Amino acid sequence: MRLEDAKIVEHEIMGDPQLGMMRLVFKTEIAKEAHPGQFVQLKVSSGLDPLLRRPISIAGVDTDKNEITLLYRLKGKGTKVLAQAKPGDELNLLGPLGQGFTIPQSGTLYLVAGGIGAFPLLPLAQKALEQGVKVCLFWGGENQRFLESAGMHLWEDLGITIEVSTMDGSMGIQGTVLDLLRNHELTESGQVAVCGPMMMMASVNEFFKETDFEVEASLEERMGCGVGACLGCVCTLQDEQGKLRRGKVCKDGPVFKAKEVVWNATV
Amino acid sequence: MRLEDAKIVEHEIMGDPQLGMMRLVFKTEIAKEAHPGQFVQLKVSSGLDPLLRRPISIAGVDTDKNEITLLYRLKGKGTKVLAQAKPGDELNLLGPLGQGFTIPQSGTLYLVAGGIGAFPLLPLAQKALEQGVKVCLFWGGENQRFLESAGMHLWEDLGITIEVSTMDGSMGIQGTVLDLLRNHELTESGQVAVCGPMMMMASVNEFFKETDFEVEASLEERMGCGVGACLGCVCTLQDEQGKLRRGKVCKDGPVFKAKEVVWNATV
Amino acid sequence: MKTINTEVKLGPLALRNPVITASGTYGFGEEYAPLCPVERLGGITLKGITPEPRMGNPVPRLAETPAGLLNSVGLENPGLDEFIASYLPKVRELPTAAIANISGFSVEDYTHMARALQKESGLAAIEVNISCPNVKHGGMHFGTDPASAEQVIAAVKAETDLPVIAKLSPNVTSIVAMAQAVARGGADIISLINTLLGMSIDIEKQRPVLANTMGGLSGPAVRPVAVRMVWEVSQAVEIPIIGMGGILTWQDAVEFLLAGASAVSIGTGNFVDPQAPLSVLEGIEEYCQRHGVSNVSELTGLAWKGNI
Amino acid sequence: MKTINTEVKLGPLALRNPVITASGTYGFGEEYAPLCPVERLGGITLKGITPEPRMGNPVPRLAETPAGLLNSVGLENPGLDEFIASYLPKVRELPTAAIANISGFSVEDYTHMARALQKESGLAAIEVNISCPNVKHGGMHFGTDPASAEQVIAAVKAETDLPVIAKLSPNVTSIVAMAQAVARGGADIISLINTLLGMSIDIEKQRPVLANTMGGLSGPAVRPVAVRMVWEVSQAVEIPIIGMGGILTWQDAVEFLLAGASAVSIGTGNFVDPQAPLSVLEGIEEYCQRHGVSNVSELTGLAWKGNI
Numbered sequence A, B: 001m002r003l004e005d006a007k008i009v010e011h012e013i014m015g016d017p018q019l020g021m022m023r024l025v026f027k028t029e030i031a032k033e034a035h036p037g038q039f040v041q042l043k044v045s046s047g048l049d050p051l052l053r054r055p056i057s058i059a060g061v062d063t064d065k066n067e068i069t070l071l072y073r074l075k076g077k078g079t080k081v082l083a084q085a086k087p088g089d090e091l092n093l094l095g096p097l098g099q100g101f102t103i104p105q106s107g108t109l110y111l112v113a114g115g116i117g118a119f120p121l122l123p124l125a126q127k128a129l130e131q132g133v134k135v136c137l138f139w140g141g142e143n144q145r146f147l148e149s150a151g152m153h154l155w156e157d158l159g160i161t162i163e164v165s166t167m168d169g170s171m172g173i174q175g176t177v178l179d180l181l182r183n184h185e186l187t188e189s190g191q192v193a194v195c196g197p198m199m200m201m202a203s204v205n206e207f208f209k210e211t212d213f214e215v216e217a218s219l220e221e222r223m224g225c226g227v228g229a230c231l232g233c234v235c236t237l238q239d240e241q242g243k244l245r246r247g248k249v250c251k252d253g254p255v256f257k258a259k260e261v262v263w264n265a266t267v
Numbered sequence C, D: 001m002k003t004i005n006t007e008v009k010l011g012p013l014a015l016r017n018p019v020i021t022a023s024g025t026y027g028f029g030e031e032y033a034p035l036c037p038v039e040r041l042g043g044i045t046l047k048g049i050t051p052e053p054r055m056g057n058p059v060p061r062l063a064e065t066p067a068g069l070l071n072s073v074g075l076e077n078p079g080l081d082e083f084i085a086s087y088l089p090k091v092r093e094l095p096t097a098a099i100a101n102i103s104g105f106s107v108e109d110y111t112h113m114a115r116a117l118q119k120e121s122g123l124a125a126i127e128v129n130i131s132c133p134n135v136k137h138g139g140m141h142f143g144t145d146p147a148s149a150e151q152v153i154a155a156v157k158a159e160t161d162l163p164v165i166a167k168l169s170p171n172v173t174s175i176v177a178m179a180q181a182v183a184r185g186g187a188d189i190i191s192l193i194n195t196l197l198g199m200s201i202d203i204e205k206q207r208p209v210l211a212n213t214m215g216g217l218s219g220p221a222v223r224p225v226a227v228r229m230v231w232e233v234s235q236a237v238e239i240p241i242i243g244m245g246g247i248l249t250w251q252d253a254v255e256f257l258l259a260g261a262s263a264v265s266i267g268t269g270n271f272v273d274p275q276a277p278l279s280v281l282e283g284i285e286e287y288c289q290r291h292g293v294s295n296v297s298e299l300t301g302l303a304w305k306g307n308i
């Protein structure tokens, strides 16, 4: 874990500017330590507005160049301020943070992504390929424009199997990523990694429930510290006996065993 | 009075960077309305940090090009943020604000400046020269480096009489601007305009007390609204009968008749 | 685009729209007129007046803080008589509802002013600022003691035919107890919040920044406290609320309406953006459009009405 | 450069320097250790504990506000027994003063925990967080009623040989009355402020952002209120004060010391800059150098001591 003023190497809009997808590359020692599924806490301005850091997944690592890539979507004030930063500027990074995905050593790695949930899966795919593991991506998005702006080209560059669904059928099948999964026979044994909206991840967990697949899910929650000190970002977990406990998304996660997550927690 | 997003045309350090003197030129319709001694309220960032606008005097007006020049010295957070702005950026300006100096129609105009108090006197000098009035500047500063960084060249360009004093004697006489005044016989009749630290302006007022010179002084005070609505920026004034009243530096001033100002107000 | 009905009725006070400017930040209504058309405002709350003229506190009176502003103006004002003679004639010509704001140091101070301000004076309402110390009762504050607050509101109410707005101070353990007290006193409307008591220190000079040591904190920094108080009070009393404290954008204003305010007031926000009242109003209208709401008044309390 | 003596004595509690981290923002002292060397800290205040384990509130528990943070963690903690069994052994190895923070819903809750925490447990002090409702007394708050506050502090004091710090809530009409009450109760030290009660509303969802509706406001936004309270309390009671509320930089910390605090605590500031405690400490030392002060403790109250 490092705290570092890191220099921006590249910062660009991906695809359709209206969708506000950004690609941001930093030169940082964090590259040396980063594990797929981990994230950074980024101070988007040196002043007090906004006050808190913003958690962004590490979406690419280049250990030779000491670079990490972040992909993010413009959402509110923090990402709007971030989008102003220019190559050459320095921003303060805290990371790498949290527990990432298990790197599969054999079999097939099925990646299931909803929307921008694909971002943190990218370095996992890369790593798995390096291990000689077969990788297959199921990705659901709004429409073709969305998928293309959200980095489809980065996935295509990996040369893996990609199956997509869109709500309007403009690319791949029409429907959700769940429909995609239902359309495929996942005969090969292996591991599943999922990231996307809570409801979508809950359904994916449900889908794999009676199978032998180990499903790992990457959660999101509003964060204060990012290091496990403030208990701001908890999720609810459940052991095999059904006993509830809290997990810290920032420190125990963001990646959890999907079957341990209580997806509809109300406490 | 206008409220305008104005484009920065030029923004540069003047002289020794360590002194933090900046020159900032905006393209703005405010140029059409500005009167010497008036100021603008500048929003230095579009966010909440800092929250309030910063008052800066108009130090130059180009009505042909629709440009105003501001000269400012780096002081705290607001000016530090402002210094980041680049040509092409737009900042929100409110102005021109306040009551400026009386423009002399004849005689000699004596300008008495302490430190960066010279800034608001520049457009007054220009205007007086246009009226065919003789202008003479008495300027006291820390040292030569200070005076040169604070825009000496702009004054020299005007081709007027300039007398300077420095604390270390590195330029002009060694001493204060008061020493300068004492060293000169101000035989010609005319008008005096003074701007600088409160104590210095009080002494200048004292100096001219028993003379026929009308002295106008430009005050400073922390501002909220800049338009006379919040009563944050008051000074204390006194009429000939000694009756005290408040003046609003932003609206009734910043320029006041020096003899009406209660320089050592404690209420 | 269907047009939105922006009119709001706060008991006896009807406003053309819910966007008011806050006392002490908008002078007597003329200063900002060149920047923000008065006829677009729901109302203007005038600078607080007292029976006698006041010079207010020495300077510095202002200190900027993170997302906030400390002020210690100290109720500088021309006094009641001069207000009536020199300001009221212009105020009554303003093309919007003008609300007088009165402050005092004894019950008689308040009743004296209330007697002089009636419907025929052309004002729309009287806002009673009860955050000053009651000098006749050993400096105990009207604004922090429910019984005193009830008493002063009842006394004002008895003296004027204008709608009476009780303006509450947030520097209390229970804002609900204060609100219930002024409601018992007969207040027609509650406005909240006034400023939070704060201070800051010049670390180089090693003394307080404000000449008066302490001041009132306003601006976006205090908004979460203000929204919480509007939420609490709107569920505890029946009378309508004017919400304020840190409003700068339309989103901030909608937050107050959803929390339970029937109108909003903009103070410090004017200093940051003199056209804030305009963009707040436009933003509220567009928000209503988008959410299929025809009357702005329907927004009031939606955030808790939906929950119960 | 002469070296500055940074040691501060807060009654029975001696700290190597005045920079502490605030309860609930620094876990049990390990989380930030890779970023900020523990041995450089004057002390660490641990996450608040209760007699029984608590799951805390549902999420969202955090909401960012202008220069501030709302939290409604709801005292999630492992409970006293688990704290002693699993955390205390590591805590006592921390190379700095560790201060336990205890919360309860009845006097017995507090005394039960105080009994279990003694000098021999290796802790440096107990901070008593009295901002929870007293469920045995109809939800009235220990932190807002002077008599209850005095009672709970006296009860804790009777049960432990550790220095007792009373942590005050700012949500009161008179912070001085609360401080005097805990001083009467025998508190060795006062720490203030805890968070201001606030809330914010998600205007698109039309409901509160926090699952728990309200939360505590912290961060730079509240600093003027905190500084004012330290100023008031330090002139009203004899016992030393740990000041907190919005400290991020050394300038902020010096402000609290000059206002009357003997030490400072950093909470939300850690989230913004995990090395804030370090730069605060260094900044204080340089400030002392520049002002010819040899002992940091001489700064305490300078802003008002100079005035009287």
Ligand SMILES: Cc1cc2nc3c(=O)[nH]c(=O)nc-3n(C[C@H](O)[C@H](O)[C@H](O)COP(=O)(O)OP(=O)(O)OC[C@H]3O[C@@H](n4cnc5c(N)ncnc54)[C@H](O)[C@@H]3O)c2cc1C
Residues within 6 Å of the ligand: A039, A050, A052, A053, A054, A055, A056, A057, A058, A059, A071, A072, A073, A074, A075, A076, A077, A078, A079, A080, A116, A119, A120, A219, A220, A221, A222, A223, A254, D064
């Ligand atoms: C572990 C983790 C990894 C993430 N990785 C990515 C990523 O790779 N790319 C990407 O585009 N986004 C990612 N997000 C979401 C991203 O953090 C938010 O979109 C961002 O914080 C929004 O900030 P804002 O100021 O623009 O929005 P606002 O809505 O104005 O933010 C207000 C507050 O809410 C918090 N917040 C808002 N949305 C989220 C969210 N979805 N998750 C957590 N906090 C939120 C903000 O941090 C801030 O404190 C990740 C979130 C987490 C927790």
Ligand SMILES: Cc1cc2nc3c(=O)[nH]c(=O)nc-3n(C[C@H](O)[C@H](O)[C@H](O)COP(=O)(O)OP(=O)(O)OC[C@H]3O[C@@H](n4cnc5c(N)ncnc54)[C@H](O)[C@@H]3O)c2cc1C
Residues within 6 Å of the ligand: B039, B050, B052, B053, B054, B055, B056, B057, B058, B059, B071, B072, B073, B074, B075, B076, B077, B078, B079, B080, B116, B119, B120, B219, B220, B221, B222, B223, B254, C064
């Ligand atoms: C009418 C007027 C004209 C001015 N013209 C100029 C000019 O032409 N060039 C120039 O360099 N400076 C000028 N000043 C001073 C300038 O406004 C301050 O230097 C600036 O506001 C400092 O802001 P900061 O955030 O950098 O400093 P900080 O000290 O961090 O500011 C903190 C707060 O104090 C206020 N403040 C600080 N110093 C002053 C001051 N001297 N006067 C008023 N408010 C202050 C700030 O506006 C801010 O609200 C003028 C001030 C006034 C009132």
Ligand SMILES: Cc1cc2nc3c(=O)[nH]c(=O)nc-3n(C[C@H](O)[C@H](O)[C@H](O)COP(=O)(O)O)c2cc1C
Residues within 6 Å of the ligand: B224, B230, B231, B232, C022, C023, C024, C025, C047, C048, C049, C069, C071, C073, C075, C101, C129, C167, C193, C194, C195, C217, C218, C219, C220, C222, C244, C245, C246, C247, C265, C266, C267, C268, C269
């Ligand atoms: C400079 C200034 C002067 C004020 N004067 C008064 C006043 O005279 N009477 C009053 O009731 N409130 C006064 N207030 C309080 C405001 O009306 C308002 O309640 C408070 O500032 C919170 O709103 P805001 O955050 O939008 O400013 C004043 C506030 C400021 C900033």
Ligand SMILES: Cc1cc2nc3c(=O)[nH]c(=O)nc-3n(C[C@H](O)[C@H](O)[C@H](O)COP(=O)(O)O)c2cc1C
Residues within 6 Å of the ligand: A224, A230, A231, A232, D022, D023, D024, D025, D047, D048, D049, D069, D071, D073, D075, D101, D129, D167, D193, D194, D195, D217, D218, D219, D220, D222, D244, D245, D246, D247, D265, D266, D267, D268, D269
């Ligand atoms: C996330 C969070 C959790 C907190 N938990 C506790 C707690 O358990 N006990 C306590 O006494 N104070 C708690 N506090 C209050 C802080 O200790 C501190 O008093 C307050 O946040 C003000 O300081 P700051 O502005 O530096 O954060 C908590 C604050 C935050 C932000």
Ligand code: FES
Residues within 6 Å of the ligand: A222, A223, A224, A225, A226, A227, A228, A229, A230, A231, A232, A233, A234, A248, A249, A250, A251
């Ligand atoms: S963000 Fe603080 S514990 Fe996770």
Ligand code: FES
Residues within 6 Å of the ligand: B222, B223, B224, B225, B226, B227, B228, B229, B230, B231, B232, B233, B234, B248, B249, B250, B251
């Ligand atoms: S700054 Fe508001 S009256 Fe002058």
